[in-house]
Amino acid sequence: MNALAFVRQSVGRDALALLPPEMTSPAAVAMLIAIGWQESRFEKRLQMGGGPARGYWQFELGGVSAAMGPRANAAALNAAAAKLGYTTPLTRNFCYTAIAYQDVLACVCARLLLWNVPAPLPTREQPNEGWSQYIAAWNPGRPKPATWPFAWDIGWASIPPQN
Secondary structure (H helix, E strand, O other), X not given: OOHHHHHHHHHHHHHHHOOOHHHOOHHHHHHHHHHHHHHHOOOXXXXXXXXXXXXXXXXXXXXXXXXXXXXXXXXXXHHHHHHOOOXXXXXXXXXXXXXXXXXXXXXXXXXXXXXXXXXXXXXXXXXXXXXXXXXXXXXXXXXXXXXXXXXXXXXXXXXXXXX
């Protein structure tokens, strides 16, 4: 199974099962998959070139701090981490280290980071809003807007159409 299929079938489902229901919408899944694809193509858990980013969603220490922030709710992160068998409360440095190889925890952190964006998650028809929210939450050093439409399509292709 390739990494994208693994994330679609397991990591996203398992990670979101650890979070409060209000964080688990189809739009959240689509955004998480789109952002993960945009950041790493689900191929690299460690940033190429020895950079500081970790996990498929490419967190740096600042991103981990933001995911643990007040709106993201450190309590939700620690509850999820406890269910994964970690001693809590998690420290920023421990979480940063762990997400390099613990995909479920990395996905939880990604959802919590996205939770910091005050706007409602975009719908399938709002790729530009998706891009704006991705930029606001991740603040990528070298944004690549040309690849976002494909990432967006991959994210939403993971979600069955709603009737």
